[in-house]
Amino acid sequence: MKTESPIPKTLSEAIDFIAGYIEAFPSSVEMPLADATGHVLAQDLTAPANLPRFDNAAMDGFAVRSADLAGGGTGVQLRIVSTIAAGQTGQHEIGPGEAARITTGAMMPKGADRVVMQENARLEGNQVRLFTASTDKAHIRRAGDDIAQSDLILEAGTIIGPGQIILLAALGFQSVSVTPKPKVALLSTGDELRDAPAPLIPGQIYDSNRPMLSMMLKAAGAEISDLGIIGDDPDHLLRTLVGAAGDHDLIISSGGASAGFADHLTRAVSQRGHLEFWKLDMRPGKPIGFGDVDHCPILILPGNPLAAAAGCAVLGRPLVHCLAGRKTRQDGWLRLPVSRSFSKPLGRTHILPGRLVTDPSKGMTIADPLPERGSASLHTLSQATVLIMLAGHQANVDAGDVVDVLPLWQA
Numbered sequence: 001m002k003t004e005s006p007i008p009k010t011l012s013e014a015i016d017f018i019a020g021y022i023e024a025f026p027s028s029v030e031m032p033l034a035d036a037t038g039h040v041l042a043q044d045l046t047a048p049a050n051l052p053r054f055d056n057a058a059m060d061g062f063a064v065r066s067a068d069l070a071g072g073g074t075g076v077q078l079r080i081v082s083t084i085a086a087g088q089t090g091q092h093e094i095g096p097g098e099a100a101r102i103t104t105g106a107m108m109p110k111g112a113d114r115v116v117m118q119e120n121a122r123l124e125g126n127q128v129r130l131f132t133a134s135t136d137k138a139h140i141r142r143a144g145d146d147i148a149q150s151d152l153i154l155e156a157g158t159i160i161g162p163g164q165i166i167l168l169a170a171l172g173f174q175s176v177s178v179t180p181k182p183k184v185a186l187l188s189t190g191d192e193l194r195d196a197p198a199p200l201i202p203g204q205i206y207d208s209n210r211p212m213l214s215m216m217l218k219a220a221g222a223e224i225s226d227l228g229i230i231g232d233d234p235d236h237l238l239r240t241l242v243g244a245a246g247d248h249d250l251i252i253s254s255g256g257a258s259a260g261f262a263d264h265l266t267r268a269v270s271q272r273g274h275l276e277f278w279k280l281d282m283r284p285g286k287p288i289g290f291g292d293v294d295h296c297p298i299l300i301l302p303g304n305p306l307a308a309a310a311g312c313a314v315l316g317r318p319l320v321h322c323l324a325g326r327k328t329r330q331d332g333w334l335r336l337p338v339s340r341s342f343s344k345p346l347g348r349t350h351i352l353p354g355r356l357v358t359d360p361s362k363g364m365t366i367a368d369p370l371p372e373r374g375s376a377s378l379h380t381l382s383q384a385t386v387l388i389m390l391a392g393h394q395a396n397v398d399a400g401d402v403v404d405v406l407p408l409w410q411a
C-alpha cells in the first residue's frame with residue numbers, strides 16, 4: 001500500500017502520516033461494563049434517563065415550603081409530618097406549616113421546595129424550629145440538572161475509564177458497544193537474543209525489548225501475539241511477517257532496523273509491501289521505519305532499548321489508538337518547563353528520558369532530563385517516567401523553557 005503523501009522526515013510528520021494512514025475498525029463488539037475499561041466506545045451514547053432521576057435533598061435536614069420561611073424566617077416552627085430516607089418515596093404532600101425530615105439523596109416530597117440543613121434546625125418533639133433565611137441555598141438537586149434525558153453523554157472514540165464507567169453505571173448500562181482491541185504481532189530480531197531461562201553463551205543477551213513493548217502496547221489497548229525472537233535469517237523473517245500479516249492489524253518489530261549486514265527488516269518489507277518511511281530526523285530512534293506487509297501495517301523499531309521505548313511511545317501507541325478508533329490524537333502530551341539548558345543541531349528532534357520533579361523555588365512541576373547514558377541504557381529506562389521532546393526548530397533550549405513532555409509508560 002503506497003500512499004501519495006510526502007515521505008515523513010520528522011517525528012511530527014511521521015505522527016501525522018500514521019494518523020492519516022490508519023483507518024479505525026468499522027466493526028464493534030458488545031462488552032459487559034465490568035470488562036469495558038480500556039476499550040474505545042464504538043458509537044455515540046445518549047442518556048436513557050435524567051440524572052438525577054428525581055428531585056432530591058442535597059443535605060440531611062428538613063424539607064419545607066419557602067413560603068413558611070418568608071419574612072426573615074429565623075426561629076420558624078413547623079410540624080414534622082413525615083420522615084423520608086434515601087430510597088423511600090415521600091407519601092405526604094407538605095402543606096403550610098409542615099416539614100418532612102429528610103436524608104441526603106432522598107426524594108423530595110410534593111409541596112416542599114427547599115431543604116433546611118439539620119445544623120440550622122432544632123428538634124422540639126414533633127416540631128422543628130428552623131434558623132434560616134429564605135434567601136439561603138435551597139439544597140435540592142433537581143431531576144436532569146446533571147444529565148438530561150437524551151443528552152449526548154459520550155462520543156464514539158472515547159476511551160472508557162472509571163469516569164465513564166460511573167456515568168454508565170448510574171444510567172443503568174450493563175454493556176456498551178466498543179471497537180475490538182487491535183491485534184498486534186510483536187517480534188524481536190537478532191541472533192544474539194535469547195529468552196530467560198535459556199543459558200547465554202558469550203555474545204548473547206536476553207531479549208528485554210519484547211517484554212517492555214508488550215506491556216506498553218497492552219496498556220495502550222492492544223491484544224498482543226508474541227511471535228518471539230526471529231534470528232537474522234531473511235527468509236525466516238519474511239515468512240514470519242507474511243504469516244502474521246494475514247491475521248493481525250499491526251506488526252511491531254524491534255531490532256534489525258538499520259542498515260547493517262544483519263539488518264533484514266526493511267528489505268523484507270519492501271519485498272512484500274511498501275516501506276512508507278524509514279529514518280526520521282530524531283535521536284534516539286533514527287532508524288524507525290513504517291510500511292506494510294501484504295497490506296498489514298508494520299512499525300519497525302530500532303534495537304537499542306531507549307530507541308525502542310521512545311519509538312513505541314511516540315508512534316506505536318498512537319498506531320494502536322488509531323486502529324481502535326480513539327478520538328484524541330495528542331493524548332497524554334504535556335507542556336512543561338525543562339530543568340536545564342540544552343544545545344542541539346537545528347532540525348533534529350531530541351528525545352530525552354527524564355522525570356517529573358518539583359522546582360524548589362516555584363513549587364511547580366518541571367521536566368528533568370536524566371544524565372545522558374546513551375540509547376542502550378537500561379538503567380536510564382528503569383529511572384525514566386517521561387520523554388522530554390526538544391523539537392527540531394529549537395537549537396537552544398534554556399532552563400525554564402516550555403517543552404513537550406510525554407509520560408513514557410502511560411496508556
Ligand SMILES: Nc1nc2c(c(=O)[nH]1)N[C@H]1C(S)=C(S)[C@@H](COP(=O)(O)OP(=O)(O)OC[C@H]3O[C@@H](n4cnc5c(N)ncnc54)[C@H](O)[C@@H]3O)O[C@H]1N2
Nearest residue numbers: 188190207208209210255256257258263286302303304307
Ligand atoms: N553504522 C551505523 N551503525 C548504527 C547506526 C547507524 O546509523 N550507522 N545507528 C545506530 C542506532 S541510532 C541504532 S538505534 C541502532 C539500531 O539498530 P537496529 O535496529 O538494526 O538494531 P540492532 O542492530 O539489531 O540492535 C541494536 C542494539 O540493540 C540490542 N537489541 C536488539 N534487540 C534487542 C532486544 N529485543 N532486547 C535487548 N536488546 C536488543 C542489540 O543487541 C544491539 O546492541 O543501530 C546503531 N548502529
Ligand code: MOO
Nearest residue numbers: 284285286307375
Ligand atoms: O537513534 Mo538510535 O535510535 O540512537 O538509539
